[in-house]
Amino acid sequence: MDYPKEIGGLRWRKTSSLKPINVGEANARKERGEEEEEELLSPAARLFHEPNFNVYIIAILGCKTRIDPDLVRAKLPHTLLKHPRFSSLQVEGGKEEKQLKWVPSAVNLDNHVIVPPEIDQSTFAGDADAGKKFVEDYISDLTKTKIDGSKQPLWDLHLLNVRTSEPDAEAVGVFRIHHSLGDGVSLTSLLLACTRQIADPDALPTIPTPRKKKEEGLLAGRGAVVAVWTAAVLMWNTAVDVAAFLLTAIWVEDTKTPLKGPHGVEFLPRRFVWKSMSLDDFKLVKNAMNATINDVALGATQAGLSRYLNRKLGGSENDGEQNNSLPAGSIRLRSTLLVNVRPGPGIQAMADMMEKDTEVKWGNWIGFILLPFTIGIRDDPLDYVRQAKAVVDRKKRSLEALFTFSIAEFVLKLFGTRRSNALSHRIITRTTLCFTNLVGPLEEIGYYGHPLAFLAPSSFNQPHGLMINFQSCVDKMTVVLSVDESTIPDPHQLCDDIVHSLELIKNAVISSHGLSQS
16 A cells, blocks of 8 residues: 655654664774764664563575575675664663663674574474474474573574475575564565575566556546545545544454453464465456455455354354354454555665665554454355455555554654553454565575575564464465464464365356366
């Protein structure tokens, strides 16, 4: 969604321009006793250090070959470590007492690139599922520990040469990055800027950009009446969405279902499960229904959540058909989307920073979007996509993210970080889940020469019991679930329900449109 560049509240915060760090020069200045220019953490970065909002991002990279740790260590100083956030400590003190500031520091890669002892593949007896279970357990253990930002930059990379059940996945790399270093989209762009196309080792990945619909061009030429009507719809939708945001902050809460985490869920360990699907299946549904990939992902998620909840609430299943045990129209279930309303820097800008020492814009301007999910058992699987498309199309005609960002910024300026954190925490805990869909590269890419089989980003320590992420990569779409197992003890079943729902939607499209299942 595109937003105007200047809207009242957006000018309250200054966007930082980051210069790449020469680690050698930084170390030399430190040895000479020269002081570095002090830079305080932004309000959004400080927000992610609150005890109930101490969020980490996880990025799982499935590789088609075994990972060479020495090669990774050799490449990092020339790429990722040139980004100041990955080469700086977060320490208290300075001009403003008890405020965290960024301090450039030497980076000991032995503390950041973690390689477990060589794993005997024979222990899995050729069982790829056992290998994946080992990786899942390993990542789950990471959610039980923290990185001390006063002693080392808040990230690490774990290299696991373990074969998993995904096709072609011979090894897995796992990035753990504290959310104070940046928003998810910008960090994804930074990681992708460290990759290159397999077919052309000098070329960056190509990320598809949304195309404007033809109808938008037609509407633009229909004069003042349409412009006034469009503005009126925009203002009305924004007013309704902002009112819903404020009511949620005051008292409106989602229905308590088996998907909604308990109070304090952000302090509990997480389990990550993921599964890859064919991106062509998403495109087939998208083209047949004049929708977007995001509409299809959201529709499949609504269908999968409905199947899962129906089973949990007593519904039976015979030959793939479910008996409906869901209360009609009485389940309020919403996703909170944390949106960075400032345009991201993009892969090319990140690559230029690392290779040409240029500056890059960086910083979180976080707004909220509350996305309602329609829960129910439908006779026609395509209804899930139709409903998802209607909701998303309406959200596109709203400035909800900008106005909720301005509200949060106002609270921050007037009352400070703790009250701003309380508002954010209140909104998130009164909804059920977080849902995202990220667009990945079109071509096969390699991370420091290691061809990637899949990408699977997620996060943990957020105040939700469930987070669902979709990530495309070449011809695959991977769905990733981050769950609190005390809330959702069978996350693989929920993941399978989402995957199965896409299959049902695809088959319904083929049947109704007379398409070939090639």
